Amino acid sequence: MTAEELETIAQEEREACGRKKHHLHVCMAAGCLSSCSDRVKDALEAQVKAAGLEEHCQVKPVGCMGLCAAGPLVSVADQNVMYKEVTPDDAADIVGALKTQQPVQRLHCRMDVPFFARQKKIVLENCGVIDPERIEEYIAAGGYTALHQALTSMNTAEVIAEVSRSGLRGRGGAGYPTGLKWSMVAKAGGATKYVICNADEGDPGAFMDRSVLESDPHRVLEGMAIAAYAVGASRGYIYVRAEYPLAVKRLKIAIRQAEKQGLLGHNIFGTPLSFEIDIRLGAGAYVCGEETALIASIEGERGQPRPRPPFPAESGLWGAPTLINNVETFANIPPIIRQGGQWYAAIGTEKSKGTKTFALAGKVNNTGLIEVPMGITLREIIYDMGGGIPDGKKFKAVQTGGPSGGCIPEQFLDMPVDYDSLVKVGSIMGSGGMIIMDETSSMVDVARYFMEFCMTESCGKCVPCRVGTVQMHDLLTKIIDRKATVRDLALLEELCDMVRNTSLCGLGQNAPNAVLSTLRYFRNEYDELLVEDDAEPALADAGAKENAS
Amino acid sequence: MSAPTTVVSLKIDGKDVSGRADETILDVASENKIHIPTLCFLEGLSGWGACRLCLVEIKGSHKLLSACVTKVAEGMEVTTDSPRLLKYRRMVVQLLFAERNHVCSVCVSNGHCELQNLAQVLGITHIDIPYRYPTLPFDASHDLFRLDHNRCVLCTRCVRVCDEIEGAHTLDVMGRGIDCRVIIDLNEPWGSSQTCTTCGKCVRVCPTGALTRKGTGVAEMEKDDQFLPYLTRMRGSQS
Numbered sequence: 001m002t003a004e005e006l007e008t009i010a011q012e013e014r015e016a017c018g019r020k021k022h023h024l025h026v027c028m029a030a031g032c033l034s035s036c037s038d039r040v041k042d043a044l045e046a047q048v049k050a051a052g053l054e055e056h057c058q059v060k061p062v063g064c065m066g067l068c069a070a071g072p073l074v075s076v077a078d079q080n081v082m083y084k085e086v087t088p089d090d091a092a093d094i095v096g097a098l099k100t101q102q103p104v105q106r107l108h109c110r111m112d113v114p115f116f117a118r119q120k121k122i123v124l125e126n127c128g129v130i131d132p133e134r135i136e137e138y139i140a141a142g143g144y145t146a147l148h149q150a151l152t153s154m155n156t157a158e159v160i161a162e163v164s165r166s167g168l169r170g171r172g173g174a175g176y177p178t179g180l181k182w183s184m185v186a187k188a189g190g191a192t193k194y195v196i197c198n199a200d201e202g203d204p205g206a207f208m209d210r211s212v213l214e215s216d217p218h219r220v221l222e223g224m225a226i227a228a229y230a231v232g233a234s235r236g237y238i239y240v241r242a243e244y245p246l247a248v249k250r251l252k253i254a255i256r257q258a259e260k261q262g263l264l265g266h267n268i269f270g271t272p273l274s275f276e277i278d279i280r281l282g283a284g285a286y287v288c289g290e291e292t293a294l295i296a297s298i299e300g301e302r303g304q305p306r307p308r309p310p311f312p313a314e315s316g317l318w319g320a321p322t323l324i325n326n327v328e329t330f331a332n333i334p335p336i337i338r339q340g341g342q343w344y345a346a347i348g349t350e351k352s353k354g355t356k357t358f359a360l361a362g363k364v365n366n367t368g369l370i371e372v373p374m375g376i377t378l379r380e381i382i383y384d385m386g387g388g389i390p391d392g393k394k395f396k397a398v399q400t401g402g403p404s405g406g407c408i409p410e411q412f413l414d415m416p417v418d419y420d421s422l423v424k425v426g427s428i429m430g431s432g433g434m435i436i437m438d439e440t441s442s443m444v445d446v447a448r449y450f451m452e453f454c455m456t457e458s459c460g461k462c463v464p465c466r467v468g469t470v471q472m473h474d475l476l477t478k479i480i481d482r483k484a485t486v487r488d489l490a491l492l493e494e495l496c497d498m499v500r501n502t503s504l505c506g507l508g509q510n511a512p513n514a515v516l517s518t519l520r521y522f523r524n525e526y527d528e529l530l531v532e533d534d535a536e537p538a539l540a541d542a543g544a545k546e547n548a549s
Numbered sequence: 550m551s552a553p554t555t556v557v558s559l560k561i562d563g564k565d566v567s568g569r570a571d572e573t574i575l576d577v578a579s580e581n582k583i584h585i586p587t588l589c590f591l592e593g594l595s596g597w598g599a600c601r602l603c604l605v606e607i608k609g610s611h612k613l614l615s616a617c618v619t620k621v622a623e624g625m626e627v628t629t630d631s632p633r634l635l636k637y638r639r640m641v642v643q644l645l646f647a648e649r650n651h652v653c654s655v656c657v658s659n660g661h662c663e664l665q666n667l668a669q670v671l672g673i674t675h676i677d678i679p680y681r682y683p684t685l686p687f688d689a690s691h692d693l694f695r696l697d698h699n700r701c702v703l704c705t706r707c708v709r710v711c712d713e714i715e716g717a718h719t720l721d722v723m724g725r726g727i728d729c730r731v732i733i734d735l736n737e738p739w740g741s742s743q744t745c746t747t748c749g750k751c752v753r754v755c756p757t758g759a760l761t762r763k764g765t766g767v768a769e770m771e772k773d774d775q776f777l778p779y780l781t782r783m784r785g786s787q788s
Contacts, residue, residue, distance in 0.1 A: 123693060244599065273718055285725070302721075305628050306598070307614075307615055307618045307619070309620070350599060455726060455727070457725070458725065458727070459726065460703065460722070460724065460725055460726045460727065460728070460729030461599045461640050462598075462600070463601055463645060463648075463702075464601055464640075466646065466703070466727055466729065467644040467647065467648045467650075467727065470681070471644065471679070474679065474681075491678070495640075495678075498636075498640045500612055502604055502640075502641065504599065505596060542646045
């Protein structure tokens with residue numbers, strides 16, 4: 001593959017596309033597929049054929065368009081029209097409307113609403129636009145030019161400098177500066193190094209990485225290849241959970257296509273860079289999203305974390321220096337190389353640059369996937385873009401960061417969304433799950449739900465997480481059952497502090513967050529459930545005393 | 550000629566000490582007679598860092614680190630004992646007592662149990678955390694040994710000694726979280742194991758009464774794990 005060949009593919013693809021007058025895009029990502037968008041696509045194809053428009057109209061499967069709540073989604077790209085909740089029976093009307101240029105009113109989904117208008121798409125720029133199963137479309141959209149540019153006109157230090165300049169921070173949740181991580185792996189000694197893409201997205205209500213992998217898999221491959229060049233790795237792994245079969249399928253297709261075009265494999269673009277990518281499937285353990293557990297899992301060991309230091313940058317997969325980044329982090333790399341770190345750094349806030357994807361879920365009118373510049377307020381996301389709370393209910397809290405995150409109450413709705421602000425109010429950015437809760441949710445229930453999640457997902461290696469989460473869960477259940485006293489609540493708080501400070505990995509360290517943040521802002525809900533202290537607990541203690549001695 | 554050794558100096562509990570760069574904080578502390586409580590750690594086995602008893606404070610780090618796996622570094626300032634650390638260590642031991650059915654008075658290891666010793670050393674007089682009293686099985690199918698899950702603390706010393714020293718890897722852990730359990734082969738009765746060499750190392754390293762030798766009375770059930778450093782040293786000198 002050369003730059004000319006890349007350009008030829010892009011040219012041909014654009015010409016083929018230009019020959020068609022109409023472009024019907026049907027979302028074929030998991031959300032819309034689950035409401036049978038594949039049958040909508042078949043029906044549209046049949047109608048196009050029946051209307052004799054095959055020469056002029058293309059029906060294309062594309063990735064996620066974002067507004068998952070209103071799926072299946074179909075867009076008429078040439079007329080900038082989107083249709084929502086399309087059924088196969090609507091196909092005739094949609095095809096009929098192509099000629100009149102008058103959108104079908106009953107299906108029309110306005111694109112000028114804040115949900116779409118307020119977004120800034122960098123990671124998701126190709127989602128819902130290109131066919132994720134065709135490399136030609138990715139190339140026509142400018143794909144793999146960043147890899148070419150990095151390999152042929154930049155040295156490794158320049159690539160890392162560009163990433164550092166962008167201010168990009170890890171999108172998996174912790175927000176570690178990406179450029180710094182890359183430079184550490186680049187400087188680490190050793191002939192063998194690895195690049196790993198963490199696609200073990202497991203937070204309840206989070207589907208950002210899933211959408212990227214299902215809608216634009218080549219972007220992640222390109223980001224990984226650029227990283228491999230920068231740090232000096234020749235082998236990469238994508239660790240993706242087996243619960244994402246469509247993402248796995250599309251990744252496999254993408255890897256095969258990239259290998260065939262010489263964009264992965266030996267001597268990419270005629271340079272000395274050789275880079276191969278393999279897929280490893282996660283077997284359903286949430287903790288394997290923790291980097292050291294993920295590495296253990298790839299090695300074929302039990303998926304359990306290891307103490308850090310040493311960090312993977314120094315000693316990771318099979319003891320070799322290893323770069324681990326999240327799907328969204330890698331997806332940000334090609335545009336950063338293409339348009340420069342300066343351009344990226346101009347978006348967002350001082351300490352949180354660029355954009356972030358969020359998966360809106362829970363009690364909000366527009367559930368779906370959005371990409372917004374950092375620094376946008378929670379109120380803008382929930383009320384303007386999300387369309388507020390359904391059924392006229394009152395907002396109560398928003399949970400960010402998954403089981404490791406916390407609940408943010410109404411008084412912080414005008415706070416900017418960035419890494420540091422979220423930590424200040426007791427939550428974290430996390431990977432981008434955002435669960436909105438209305439007045440009907442009990443915050444103690446919410447805390448127990450997340451504690452139950454952590455308890456069942458604990459690997460069982462370290463004592464605080466293995467036993468502490470169970471004890472905290474039991475105490476929360478006792479509170480909900482109205483059997484707990486002030487002393488139980490005090491013990492719960494003590495356990496929260498202990499588990500947070502003594503657990504081996506992030507899962508245990510962050511497990512108490514849901515309890516701590518709800519205690520901080522909704523303590524009255526706990527207090528209301530407590531009962532008067534009586535003599536019984538003292539007896540129970542006496543029994544335990546005998547056992548121990 | 551051997552590779553040059555990097556030597557570092559550091560402070561442990563205010564005392565100036567020296568160490569080789571490949572030593573852990575725990576190594577250097579014990580050389581200097583500074584006692585740090587441990588449970589999953591055992592000299593001669595790989596570091597595991599799971600019991601969290603040996604957590605220490607390191608100046609400049611907001612996280613507590615386990616002394617058994619953290620290497621010393623130049624200028625490090627370590628605190629091995631503080632009210633906070635003592636509180637956490639007590640809670641770890643309490644959580645372990647409450648996790649399974651540890652009833653010292655009827656245990657074969659009463660008086661020779663590391664969990665019991667830890668409770669005494671840390672001044673634990675009673676358990677504030679509710680006992681869970683789980684129903685757990687007991688495997689007495691082996692001719693010589695018994696495996697009692699009620700008394701297991703999941704330190705995985707047995708798993709590591711079987712894998713790293715004996716090389717049999719008969720023992721491992723199955724399940725997740727609170728359901729974790731030490732298993733023989735693919736969760737089979739010990740007596741029918743094809744891989745167990747009946748060497749007994751697992752029993753000798755077990756800190757509690759979970760692994761015991763049949764036919765021993767309470768007073769006799771003394772564990773002896775001093776063979777381990779010797780074995781590791783001898784193996785090291787062979788290679």
